[in-house]
Amino acid sequence: MRKWQCLVCGLIYDETLGMPDDGIAPGTRFEDIPDDWACPDCGVSKDDFELLEE
Amino acid sequence: MAPKDESASQPIIIVGSGLAGYTLAREFRKLNQDSHLSIVTADDGVFYSKPMLSNALTAKKNAAQLAMKTPQQMEQELAATIISETSVSAIYPLKHRIKANQDYLHYSYLVLALGAEPVRLKLPGNASNAIYSVNDRIDYKRFQDAIVGQKHIAIIGDGLIACEFANDLLNQNYQVSIIGPGPKPLNRLLPTPAGDALKQALESIGAKWYLEKSVVSANHQADQISLGLSDGSEVVSDIVLSAVGLRPRTKLAEEAELEINRGIVCNPYMETSDRDIYALGDCAEIAGLNLPFVLPIMNGARTLAKTLAGERTRLTYPAMPIAVKTPALPIIVSPPAADAKGEWTIEHDGQNVKCLFENETGELLGFALTGSCCGEKQALSKLVPMVLA
Ligand SMILES: Cc1cc2nc3c(=O)[nH]c(=O)nc-3n(C[C@H](O)[C@H](O)[C@H](O)COP(=O)(O)OP(=O)(O)OC[C@H]3O[C@@H](n4cnc5c(N)ncnc54)[C@H](O)[C@@H]3O)c2cc1C
Ligand SMILES: [Zn+2]
Numbered sequence: 001m002r003k004w005q006c007l008v009c010g011l012i013y014d015e016t017l018g019m020p021d022d023g024i025a026p027g028t029r030f031e032d033i034p035d036d037w038a039c040p041d042c043g044v045s046k047d048d049f050e051l052l053e054e
Numbered sequence: 055m056a057p058k059d060e061s062a063s064q065p066i067i068i069v070g071s072g073l074a075g076y077t078l079a080r081e082f083r084k085l086n087q088d089s090h091l092s093i094v095t096a097d098d099g100v101f102y103s104k105p106m107l108s109n110a111l112t113a114k115k116n117a118a119q120l121a122m123k124t125p126q127q128m129e130q131e132l133a134a135t136i137i138s139e140t141s142v143s144a145i146y147p148l149k150h151r152i153k154a155n156q157d158y159l160h161y162s163y164l165v166l167a168l169g170a171e172p173v174r175l176k177l178p179g180n181a182s183n184a185i186y187s188v189n190d191r192i193d194y195k196r197f198q199d200a201i202v203g204q205k206h207i208a209i210i211g212d213g214l215i216a217c218e219f220a221n222d223l224l225n226q227n228y229q230v231s232i233i234g235p236g237p238k239p240l241n242r243l244l245p246t247p248a249g250d251a252l253k254q255a256l257e258s259i260g261a262k263w264y265l266e267k268s269v270v271s272a273n274h275q276a277d278q279i280s281l282g283l284s285d286g287s288e289v290v291s292d293i294v295l296s297a298v299g300l301r302p303r304t305k306l307a308e309e310a311e312l313e314i315n316r317g318i319v320c321n322p323y324m325e326t327s328d329r330d331i332y333a334l335g336d337c338a339e340i341a342g343l344n345l346p347f348v349l350p351i352m353n354g355a356r357t358l359a360k361t362l363a364g365e366r367t368r369l370t371y372p373a374m375p376i377a378v379k380t381p382a383l384p385i386i387v388s389p390p391a392a393d394a395k396g397e398w399t400i401e402h403d404g405q406n407v408k409c410l411f412e413n414e415t416g417e418l419l420g421f422a423l424t425g426s427c428c429g430e431k432q433a434l435s436k437l438v439p440m441v442l443a
Pocket of ligand 2: 008
C-alpha cells in the first residue's frame with residue numbers, strides 16, 4: 001500500500017488507513033477514491049496529490 | 055502571558071473563518087476539548103477551499119460546490135460558537151474585548167486570522183468599477199456568473215494567481231489576454247527559463263501575453279471594456295479580472311496600536327506586540343515573514359494550538375515548496391530566502407526546466423522545477439534549509 005500527499009497543505013493519505021472520518025475505508029487505493037473527493041484539510045482535488053516515495 | 059483573572063474565564067476568540075481561523079480551531083480542539091472557543095467572522099462562516107478558486111472551472115465546481123461545510127457543521131465539529139456575518143470593528147487590548155457589530159465581546163486570548171485583501175487598481179475611465187477580483191467564494195460566484203456566455207477575458211497581473219486563473223479559463227476555451235509588468239510571468243518567484251517555459255505553455259493553449267506593460271485606463275466600449283496600456287495600445291475584452299496582488303488586513307490591529315509592518319507583526323511565538331493577541335495566516339508577519347500560502351498556515355496553526363493549550367511554543371517552518379496550479383505546465387518552487395546569497399544553475403529540456411539555487415559551497419538554498427522535472431521535488435525538498443529554524 002502507498003501514501004499520497006496533498007501538494008497544497010501537506011496532508012498524507014495512507015492507503016492502509018484509508019480515511020474513515022471521510023467515508024473512505026481502510027485499504028482503499030488512491031485511484032479508487034471518487035474523483036470529486038476533496039482534501040479534508042484544504043479542499044483541493046485529487047489531482048493536487050502526489051505519490052510519496054519512501 | 056497569563057491573562058488577568060477576570061478574563062481567564064472568557065473564551066478564546068478567533069477573528070476570521072478562513073483556512074487560518076478554522077485550521078487553528080481544529081488543531082486546538084485536538085489538544086483541548088474544554089475551553090470556550092468563539093469564532094467571529096465577517097463572512098457566512100462556510101468552510102471552503104480558497105486555493106480551489108483558481109482551478110474550480112477545470113474541476114467543474116461552481117461556488118456552491120466549493121462549500122465544504124456549513125457553519126453549523128463547523129460549530130459541531132469544533133465545539134465552538136461561530137458568530138458569522140459579523141465584522142469586528144475595534145479591539146481594546148487593555149480591556150480584553152472587541153467590538154463586533156454593536157456588541158462587546160470579552161476574550162481571554164484573541165487570534166487575528168483576518169486574511170488579506172486584493173489590491174484594487176484605481177484606473178481613470180468609466181469602467182474601473184467593472185473590474186472583477188476573486189479572493190473569496192462570494193467574489194467567485196459573482197465572477198463565475200459574469201463570464202457565462204462571454205468569450206474574451208483580460209487578466210491584469212502576471213503572478214501566481216493570475217496565471218492559475220488564466221490556465222483555468224483557457225481550459226474552458228475562453229480567449230485570455232494577460233497583461234503584466236514583468237518580462238515573464240511569476241517574475242519574482244521564478245528564474246527566467248522557468249518563467250519563459252510557463253509563458254510558452256500558456257501561449258500554446260491560447261494565452262495572449264502583454265508583458266512589460268501596465269494598464270493605464272479602463273473604459274466601457276459598447277458591451278465590452280477597453281483597457282488602455284502603458285505603450286499606447288489597448289486590449290478590448292468582455293470581462294476584466296484583476297489579480298495584481300494581496301495586502302494583509304492590518305487596519306484593525308493598527309487602530310488598536312498593535313505593531314504592524316507589511317502584516318501584523320508577531321514574534322516567533324506568534325504573539326503580536328500585545329501578549330494576549332496572536333495573528334495567523336495571510337494577515338500575519340511572523341518573525342519577519344508574511345507568507346500567504348496554505349503550508350505556513352498549517353504549520354502556524356499547529357504551533358499556536360499548542361501555545362493556546364498551555365505550552366508556549368516557538369514556530370518553525372520546514373521547507374515549504376509551492377505548487378503552481380497551472381496544468382499546462384506544472385511548476386514547483388521553493389524560493390531561496392530573501393537575503394540568500396548564491397546563484398542559479400539551470401538545466402532544461404524543452405519545457406522541462408530544473409533550476410537550483412546554490413551558495414558558494416554548493417549548498418542548495420532553493421529550487422524551481424517545471425514539467426517532468428517536478429518529480430524531483432521530494433528529493434530536493436530534503437536538501438533545502440528550513441524556512442524558519
Ligand atoms: C485564487 C487563489 C488561489 C490560491 N492557491 C493557493 C495554492 O495553490 N497553494 C497555497 O498554498 N496557497 C494558495 N492560495 C493562498 C491561500 O489560499 C491563502 O493563504 C489562505 O487561504 C489564507 O487564509 P486566511 O484564513 O489567512 O485568510 P482568508 O481565507 O482570507 O480568511 C480571512 C477571514 O477573516 C474574516 N475577516 C476579515 N476581516 C474581518 C473583520 N474585521 N471582522 C471579522 N472577520 C473578518 C473574513 O471574513 C474571512 O473569514 C491561493 C489564494 C487565492 C486567492
Ligand atoms: Zn490539502
